[in-house]
Amino acid sequence: MTTTTMTTAATKTAATKAAAVKAAEAKAAAVEAAEGLGATVDRLLDQLAKRKGIADRHYDATLRSYERSLRRFTEYVAEKGEEAALRAGPDEVIEGYLRALLTGDWPAPSSEAKVARIATNHLRAFLVERRR
Numbered sequence: 001m002t003t004t005t006m007t008t009a010a011t012k013t014a015a016t017k018a019a020a021v022k023a024a025e026a027k028a029a030a031v032e033a034a035e036g037l038g039a040t041v042d043r044l045l046d047q048l049a050k051r052k053g054i055a056d057r058h059y060d061a062t063l064r065s066y067e068r069s070l071r072r073f074t075e076y077v078a079e080k081g082e083e084a085a086l087r088a089g090p091d092e093v094i095e096g097y098l099r100a101l102l103t104g105d106w107p108a109p110s111s112e113a114k115v116a117r118i119a120t121n122h123l124r125a126f127l128v129e130r131r132r
Contacts, residue, residue, distance in 0.1 A: 037077055037086065041070045044126045066119040069112060073097055073120060076106055090127050094120045 045067055049057035057063040076097050077086055086093045098120065100106035101113040108116075 037074050037083070038071075040127070041067070041074060041123070044070070044123055047126065048122065065115050066122065069116045069119040070123060072106075072108055072112065073116065073123070076100065090124050094124060 045057050045063055048066070049055075049060065049063055052060065052063075054060050054063070057067070073094075077083060077093060080096075082093045082096070097106065098113065098116060101108050101116055
């Protein structure tokens with residue numbers, strides 16, 4: 001192997017490693033942002049339980065259903081890298097998620113789309129309320 005060939009190979013290897021590091025950093029940021037969304041979901045569910053007069057949301061079937069749905073949404077946001085878009089305005093991200101459920105592009109039980117529509121409407125209102 002010539003020196004030029006070795007240098008070119010080393011440059012390609014370094015570029016590949018840099019791209020892998022960048023991808024790993026982006027994934028870590030997505031997970032971190034999704035965990036922030038998870039905390040927001042917890043606050044929303046607590047608020048809904050308080051409005052219903054329920055001391056512990058885990059004893060209410062509707063709120064447990066919303067929680068499952070919103071956890072799936074959180075996973076979707078993390079995997080699709082939509083955290084920044086969600087912070088800028090939730091409408092497009094939520095509609096994208098609902099479309100993915102309806103078309104089968106995001107795995108979920110068949111009944112999920114209806115529950116997700118209601119749960120994400122609560123989330124959307126909660127996010128808007130927090131921005132005021």
